[in-house]
Amino acid sequence: MLRVAVVGSGPSGCYTAQGLVQQDSSVRVDVLDRLPCPYGLVRYGVAPDHEKIKSLQNNLRTILEHERVRFLGGVHVGGSGGPSVGRLRELYHAVVYCVGAAADRRLGIPGEDLPGSWSATEFVSWYSAHPDAVDDGFVHGVRSAVVIGVGNVAVDVARMLARGAAELRRTDMPESALAALAASRVTEIHMVGRRGPSQARFTTKELRELGLLPDTDVVVDPRELALDPAYTDPSALPSAQRRNIEVLRGWAEAPARGGARRIRLRFFLRPVELLAVDGRVGAVRLERTVPDGHGGVTGTGRYEDVAAQLVLRSVGYRGVPLDGLPFDAGTGTVPHRAGRVLRDGAVAPGEYVAGWIKRGPTGVIGTNRPCAKETVASLLADVPVLVRRQVPDDSVPVLRAEGVEPVEWSGWQAIERAEAALGASLGREVVKLPDWESLRAAARGGVA
Structure with missing residues (x-):
């Protein structure tokens, strides 16, 4: 009987467990998580008003309820x-680490640590009821907010x-949030990207949702859009980027509806400093950028200050080291070969990775399937070597004897x-x- 631990119960961990039990009838998988709740970012990262995406929990539940999988x-x-x-x-005979990328990238600009400046992940954790979240009055006294980034999390x-x-009120958001x-009383929301609309990372479906918000105008400056050569002629763009351009063009040409709130999509601006007012964020200083002809941008030395009492940065994620596991600080990932962990350049028998800690924070939820598939294939190819080592028939009594009290499926229920x-x-x-x-x-209360 092959016994495998999967560390992390988000999509990559669940898809790894699924691949193992589907392809090897002798494997038993324990899916371990730091939290007492499963599903990872599907529970704590997907916006509460995205019921369809959150329903993926039902699929992950089926995996975790498999007779040879244990949470x-x-x-x-x-x-x-x-x-x-x-x-x-x-x-365990093998351990697969699916621990994601828990750290946010920073801007590295003056004023970033002022009160009122947060990562988007901290804000998401708050309204998603993550038990590590802080409740520090994110929106109290805020009239204008700046979201730095133009990906799906920024849109969220x-x-x-x-x-x-x-x-x-129709969502599962915690009562305090x-x-x-x-x-x-937020009425102005600026979403700022340092590059142009053709390089924005949001998906068209997410983008369009902004235009469906009641009593909210979406404002786009056609002069900023026109700085992007691909905006004028989007024919060479991939279809997804062309659709984004079409949506933005429609908003730029449409008259304002007179909504109580405005979401302003800004392009070719990069933050250079957060300015303090009364000891907390009061404005963001932005530098105008222009395309450099090589896919990047260059600064122009022209600046604009945007009033904001709340700044949320959404500029990417990074993996964090797990004590005892090798880590590449440059990429924020665990070194590996086809999912097999590398220690000092050599394969570490019985240690594997999948998901963002393997490939970096790229792709969507579905991208975790082929990623997990590759790792599962590597692990199963190694089975003849892995099973030579004796391991306990059941790790739970051992963990309990060592002071760890796992929350099993009955506890989650x-x-x-x-x-x-x-x-x-x-x-x-x-x-x-x-x-x-x-x-x-x-x-x-779930313990019999």
Whole structure:
């Protein structure tokens, strides 16, 4: 019996587990997660108003409920109170690390650490009820916000800032975030990209959603769009970028509807400093850029200050080192060969990676399938060597003896029941539990 640990229960971890049990009838997989809840960024990264994408949890649930797959939440591998990388290797024939890219890229500009300056991920974690999130009054006293970045996460946070209370109430957003956003007085939202519209990373579907927001105008400056040569003649662009250009062109040519809120899409501007007012962010200084002819931009030395009491940076992610696992600081990934972890350039038997920690923060949720498939193929090819080593028949008693108390599937189901009950008590649907204490208490209610 081949015993495999998959560290991380997001899409890459679940797809890895699925590939293993589908292709080898003798394998048993434990899917470990630091959190007591499964699904990774599908639970804590997908915007709460994106019900269709969030429904992917149903597919991941099917994987985690497979008779040869077991979910073990609340197990912090390589961290405080959890098994080390070396210890986990002793408990399983193979370990696959699917730990994502947990750190945000920084801007590296003066004023970035002022109060009111946050990463988009911190904002998303707050309204998604991640138990590590801070509740620091993100939108309190904010009239104007600047979102730096033009990818889908930037679109998400801009959209959530403009959402009305009635629309948010239908989601699983925690009650405190709902109350804060419902009371928000944000009327101006600037989304800023340093390059042009043809190089923006948002998808057309996400982009179009901005134009469907009630009582909200989407404002685009045609002069900024025209700085992009591909805007004038988009015929050579891939179809996705052409569709984006068409949507932006339509907004640029349409008259304002007179909505109470405005989302301004800005291009060819890069932040150079966050300016303080009364000890916190009060404005963003932006430098006008122009195309350099090689796919990048160059600064012009012309500046513009945009008032903002909230700045959210959405400029990418980076993997973080896991104690005991090799790490390439340049790429933010674990060195590997077809998913096999490399230590000092040589394959480390029984250690594998999949997902963002393997390839970097690229692609969409579905990109994790072929990534996991490659890793699974490597692992299964190594089985004759892997099974020579003796491992425990069941790691859970060993973990418990060492002070680790995993949250098993019954504990997660108890959390789900508690969230449904909380929603019912508030006159809403399911409402997420927002903190470690409430999650652990609910999980304990699932122990027979």
